[in-house]
Amino acid sequence: MSTSPSHRQKIQRRPVHGVLLLDKPLGLSSNQALQKAKWLLRADKAGHTGTLDPLATGVLPLCFGAATKFSQIQLDADKTYEAVLLLGQKTSTGDAEGDVIETRPIPAITPELLDEMTRRFTGPLAQIPPMYSALKKDGKALYEYARKGEEVEREARHITIFKLDMAPAQDPRAQAAIKIVVNCSKGTYIRTLGEDIGEAIGCGAHLGSLRRLETGGFVAGQCVSLAALEAMTEPEREACLLPPQSLVAAYPSVTLDADNAGRLLSGLRRRGEPGQWGADAPLVQVYGPSSSSGQAGAAQAFLGSAHITADELIPQRLLSPIEIQDILKTTQRRLESFALEPPDRMVASLHS
Template sequence: MKNPVPAKKKRLDVHGVLLLDKPAGISSNDALIRAKRIFNAKKAGHTGTLDPFATGLLPLCFGEATKFSQDLLDADKTYETVVHLGIRTTTGDTEGEIVERTDAVSFRTDEIEAVLSRFRGDIRQVPPMYSALKRDGKPLYEYARAGIELEREARAVTVHELTLLDYSAPCLALRVRCSKGTYIRALGEDIGQALGCGAHLKSLRRTRVGFLTLDSAVSLPALEEAGGKTAGGNPPSLEPVDYLLSSFPSLALNAVLAKRFLNGQRLSLAKENIGTAGMTGRCRVYAENGVFMGTAEIRPDGVLAPERLVALPDVFAS
């Protein structure tokens, strides 16, 4: 008699945001899969990838929180990186093969600062071949692994901060705060090229995404040790669904208006006597009992237009 096939573990409705400190050596998707398995969650997604060799802040969204992940994809990011001067690699980081070495990598600090000044503000950057950007449906890194190099157009990005933290030849320690779409590997290579010696990234750590910081992030080992549960049965360090929207203004609707809002109806602020205290643009919307219902836009014509709604427990419970 054959042994019965064990029943699959039922996935759970887990909703919220996890700030993960991603370790080196795994992809962002692998980190997401491991966290999703720990929580036994039905649905999860990340808010922008980190290279496998990189570490640091990787916000993960579960359940209804995935509806708001786009807001972090567009946010500024902050990194701390070590640029190894004098060595170029195929990937621009430690995972690639060495393609060029230069011995002359001793510079004065003022020479380095002069070069760094050229990469602050609005710049144009050519995306690296080892990236997830797609061409004809295939990511560029697949072409690169096959030995094919394609022409890439330079893209406009903004480097808000580029600070020299330390210089001990042949390595520069930098802090970078930049706009979405900025490749720190490409920035490191460009700095090396400007110095005339080539370079690659020795390490890369993301410390901030928008208003989120690494300070409250949890590691995968800590998450796995807890088994996805605390003594109270709740996922550890899981922030509420509206956590990514903390910087948005908020307003509350009474039961009648909340029902209309959840049905996707637009509401006239003046007609319904909804106090917004001069708010405009996107906002968080709650039921009068404090339950988060979704986001909306306060339009110039004074209309509250529902944007993304959440499907969570009864918003009318007292």
């Protein structure tokens, strides 16, 4: 009997807040993987941070509850991929799923040739998105046109390949193959990069495999598989979640007293003394006290994000009082499970 969420009994959803670093398995779409993880956690709100093709595996951060407010940061993040290019054949989709549409002889893959390709495809590039993509044209995804055999005009997108490593590879599906490791800006299509490299070599190529190794500082070694997640108890699954602020951990932080925290959460800008909030910054993570006493050493409550301009702290994406309470309760449960002193329950002061 199928164990997919659609074939299971109705479950009681609950508020879950955090980031699950999933190692997406082969064959599932990003949304299918998200829905399965959402079901396993009984989460009432979830979203992913940019799609991975069904034929791709690797790092897929999934956001739950309050963390969904900061998912755009991951969408905009640089990423690192490992892929295998199968030389000598072009396919209709640019990957191994498509039909072979052209076969050409393969030249000798020498170190000199790979060095030349590395130089040619490193740096700023203009890339035409593939027809088999979710980009929209006149309200329809490009893959909808492609499935009907239609090709529509697409504008080139400007991307950057920060680093590109290339080496010969062995693959039984092709006479010759190349493994590439690509560190790139958002919006880069590795299938298109592979096809462009194949054209530059002169033999054509398509993607044999694709794995995302890193996105926005999160790496494959931090990820959990769906199979492992399914084998866990519910508390163990919860323990896999990173807190929502992990999505903004690379940015400076500002800690407010209870009065300023409450006013910021009401949407009010906070004017500070020169340098009080730090230097001007497009994004900072903001914290407040987690107890009405605001005593030294008390745990801090993550309030959301803001930016700083001319000594003014301006709110951007803020958590609700209920979300803050939920996160503090989760923190308390975890501390209690380790027999530690739990933080005070609070936040009333933040909205008094």
